[in-house]
Amino acid sequence: MRAHTERLAAPLSGEDQTVQSMPDVSPTKWHRAHVTWFFETFVLAGNEPGFEPYQDTYWFLFNSYYEGVGPRYARAERGNISRPGAHEVGRYRANVDERVRTVLEQLDDGTLDRLAPTIELGFHHEQQHQELLLMDIKHVLSRNPLRPAYLHAPLPSGAEATPMCWVEVEGGVVEVGHDGDGFCFDNELPRHRAYLEPYRLADRLVTNGEWLAFMADGGYRRHELWLSDGWARVQAEGWRAPLYWEEVDGTWFEHTLHGTWPVDPDLPACHVSHFEADAFATWAGHRLPTEAEWEHAASLHGPAARRHDRAAGSPEAGMTLHPRAAPGTSAGTGAGAGLRQLLTDCWEWTSSAYLGYPGFHPPQGAIGEYNGKFMSGQMVLRGGSALTPGTHARLTYRNFFPPGARWALSGVRLADGPAPARTAS
Numbered sequence: 001m002r003a004h005t006e007r008l009a010a011p012l013s014g015e016d017q018t019v020q021s022m023p024d025v026s027p028t029k030w031h032r033a034h035v036t037w038f039f040e041t042f043v044l045a046g047n048e049p050g051f052e053p054y055q056d057t058y059w060f061l062f063n064s065y066y067e068g069v070g071p072r073y074a075r076a077e078r079g080n081i082s083r084p085g086a087h088e089v090g091r092y093r094a095n096v097d098e099r100v101r102t103v104l105e106q107l108d109d110g111t112l113d114r115l116a117p118t119i120e121l122g123f124h125h126e127q128q129h130q131e132l133l134l135m136d137i138k139h140v141l142s143r144n145p146l147r148p149a150y151l152h153a154p155l156p157s158g159a160e161a162t163p164m165c166w167v168e169v170e171g172g173v174v175e176v177g178h179d180g181d182g183f184c185f186d187n188e189l190p191r192h193r194a195y196l197e198p199y200r201l202a203d204r205l206v207t208n209g210e211w212l213a214f215m216a217d218g219g220y221r222r223h224e225l226w227l228s229d230g231w232a233r234v235q236a237e238g239w240r241a242p243l244y245w246e247e248v249d250g251t252w253f254e255h256t257l258h259g260t261w262p263v264d265p266d267l268p269a270c271h272v273s274h275f276e277a278d279a280f281a282t283w284a285g286h287r288l289p290t291e292a293e294w295e296h297a298a299s300l301h302g303p304a305a306r307r308h309d310r311a312a313g314s315p316e317a318g319m320t321l322h323p324r325a326a327p328g329t330s331a332g333t334g335a336g337a338g339l340r341q342l343l344t345d346c347w348e349w350t351s352s353a354y355l356g357y358p359g360f361h362p363p364q365g366a367i368g369e370y371n372g373k374f375m376s377g378q379m380v381l382r383g384g385s386a387l388t389p390g391t392h393a394r395l396t397y398r399n400f401f402p403p404g405a406r407w408a409l410s411g412v413r414l415a416d417g418p419a420p421a422r423t424a425s
Contacts, residue, residue, distance in 0.1 A: 037058060377402060
């Protein structure tokens with residue numbers, strides 16, 4: 001897991017790894033250092049005999065938001081940290097890795113049992129930052145007028161997008177949330193009951209071609225399609241297409257980690273905000289699913305466990321770095337084929353605000369700051385993306401971003417049925 005982070009950073013120069021292109025983006029070397037700080041702070045401190053931090057100021061520079069640990073450097077200023085450089089961060093990582101190995105070899109079984117959940121959390125935390133590292137460097141490289149590619153290879157090829165079909169779901173009293181078998185984050189608990197009216201979900205994600213039709217019909221100019229805050233963002237920031245799209249002589253191009261390419265109408269539309277997803281759904285005469293609807297439908301009509309096309313145990317297995325067209329299935333591509341692209345291409349916006357489940361309680365101490373304190377002003381996304389490490393996605397995973405966020409690899413799956421939906425006047 002730790003080596004995979006270094007493989008992701010390997011194509012980047014030290015200069016690449018230092019740039020912060022906006023406040024929400026962190027430099028690559030900061031990601032590499034922060035996940036190392038996690039192991040130093042929560043594993044070595046308190047368990048390593050005679051513990052001393054690798055470098056005193058690193059605890060200040062690479063703390064993200066853990067108030068219980070101490071002060072931290074301002075998030076929006078991380079790009080100002082020219083030192084330590086990328087190479088020195090590599091030495092920091094190697095030092096902490098070696099010390100953690102030594103500690104794990106020396107601790108008694110009881111202490112290891114107590115520490116094991118924190119170590120496991122550290123690995124899953126690092127996987128989150130592996131995905132963030134790629135999303136962030138994509139934004140960084142997009143701001144360079146030379147439009148450099150992270151990976152010099154063509155976009156992944158795929159089949160033509162098939163017509164959108166609907167998967168019917170009966171609803172009723174259902175159970176959602178993690179069942180406790182294997183790892184989960186605290187915000188996936190506790191498992192609880194929810195009541196759902198009958199509904200239906202689109203079998204695939206919305207495509208670029210469908211998004212182009214939305215744009216051609218004035219989607220970014222028609223106020224009646226938008227939530228009020230969304231319309232304000234459209235006007236204030238001049239939105240007229242998804243993030244990373246640019247029109248040149250009448251042709252739309254998309255910046256990707258593979259470089260800049262003409263927009264492929266068969267690929268999923270991505271890097272859209274919740275505001276855009278909601279406006280598109282309203283324009284299409286449908287709505288976004290609730291997170292309970294998404295999870296229940298996915299448990300019935302999606303892959304039984306993790307992503308169906310990535311090998312378990314290999315973080316990079318199947319990572320395409322960009323969404324692909326919806327594949328056909330052995331059951332065909334029409335009704336009855338099930339839900340496609342659930343864990344593999346784009347995080348999917350839901351209509352659900354990010355709140356705690358009934359009975360949710362964050363853990364005690366600094367670890368309790370991991371998820372609970374962000375339960376305000378955020379919307380839930382479900383699934384996984386082309387940047388998600390291969391062993392990280394699961395059907396109960398609750399990702400969350402502010403409704404105006406566009407730099408995450410997010411897309412749209414439509415829903416229909418009795419749940420509330422807005423309609424354009």
